[in-house]
Amino acid sequence: MTADERPSPPPELDRVGHEALDELATREPAALRAASEYLEKLAAWKEGEDAPSPDDGEPVPSPDGVPERASVSMTEIAGATYYYYQWREGDEIRSETVRR
Template sequence: MTTRDRPQPPDDIDREFDELLDGLERRDADTLRAVGSYLEDLAAWKAADADNERQSATDTDSEDGDDTPDATETDVDDLEYPSGVPERASVTVKEIAGTTYHYYQWRDGDRIESKTVER
């Protein structure tokens, strides 16, 4: 790009950012580089946060993340769901140190809900 080729904002940016972009255009090159670096870091953080949230939604490990060898998973067939737990909830049954636990996890809007029941 030559000094005459002024960059244009991407077409997919909302027009509500016009005022912000106008303000940035008046800044010096060092400030723009610093803002750009911050925005790259922010985008990476948001992507990692979204990945962590997706992982939490699909993670069937115990709530504390304990993957100790004494934890064994059992197949779940025709379980009765406790009150307050929708039938669409995923269920993981684990036996830990001789005690059986049922881990229920489901989505409620944007939130992930869970319930643990000792059996």
């Protein structure tokens, strides 16, 4: 591939996947490498190989709308893993539960 040839996205992606890749294509190389590293970790996590947990010292990625400073606890219910995020906004305590 020459410098003028942009790589083609994988054909098995759906519309949303293609849109995400189109957005990433506008980013700088360092951001693309960081996203690539994250996506590799996310794929391994989804396969159950290296699932981050609050107990193993690995940072658990926060979902959209949840600050990184939120405390995270993990529980398993009926074979499904849930993360419980809790944080303070001013005088209010906020929380969100996400199934993993």
